[in-house]
Amino acid sequence: METLAVFFGQTQIAVAFLIGMGALGTALGFGILGGRFLESVARQPELLNTQRVNMFIVAGLLDAFTAIATAIAILLLYANPLVSQIRGG
């Protein structure tokens, strides 16, 4: 039982890091991306449409790592595959 409690505590910390660090990275990335987008459009307004499409493509790529990290974190939190091993052993 104590092993399980320790395990759950550590899982919570891992989940917090997975979601928090991912969010931090995406926030910084989105800030830089949006800033550069505005800069480039201010410099060359005729590129607005192509730049917007490109920005969204990069935004989709940027989003991915956080989303994957969040998905793994949620999996660890609610459907952890290691719990059964601890319970069994």
Next chain:
Amino acid sequence: MAAADTPITANEYISHHLVNLQVGSGFWTLHLDTLIVSGLVGCAVFGLMYHVGRRATAGVPGKLQAFIEIVVGMVDRQVKDTFHAKSELVTPLAITVFIWIFCMNALDLIPVDFIPKLLELFGVKYFKAVPTTDPNATFAMSLSVFALIIAFNLKFKGAGGFLHELFTAPFHAENKLLQIALAPVNCVLRVIEEIARPVSLALRLFGNLFAGEVVFILIVLLAGAWSGPTLGSAASFLGHVVLSLAWAIFHILIITLQAFVFMMLTIIYLTLASESH
């Protein structure tokens, strides 16, 4: 939840929503819900497009025909801007990928309990309605794209050209001895690069949609905290309504964006495969 003898806990509720409707065991476990829903969605939307396409007029188009023309035209423009080699496969593939993934993702906007509870009346215990929240579906699509990348490489460069590129790019050398020394490094780098593509393609779509789905489930739990006509219950129910609405509106962006990104990356990978370095 009213039908259950004992109220289930939040954890059980979430775990219940993460289980697919399965048949078989081991390697041959089939996720029936993913297969059926993705098949039905594909048949419905492409049947509709086929129907409209056959009755298309050159005169004033109806609203549906105009809408489909806008979407097809948008995808076609993206393909023409990126893919320069001659192929009759890429545009239909891009349209299929975009519209199919978009429609499967859009199922996420149906309230999380609606379809499972409806099917529970007919004795179906587990049901995950959104096929793209199942990694099997996304990996199936990305591995198909991977097979196409290999096929395009062989078609446009030939087996010899493909093998030559495998061992000489990205590091080039004039010297014969240096070329031989660099060959294994190039090969390893290329293999890693090629394998990373389908994995990242599949995990990106799955991760985004799965995380979105779980956030919906977590928001629904707020409404599940109802404990009688108290101020706290009312507040949490109101919070659930507002948060669900806000997340659903934001999720429309993610749904479209992920379908678009999957399509763009498919086109870009096929372009890279059809052009020699």
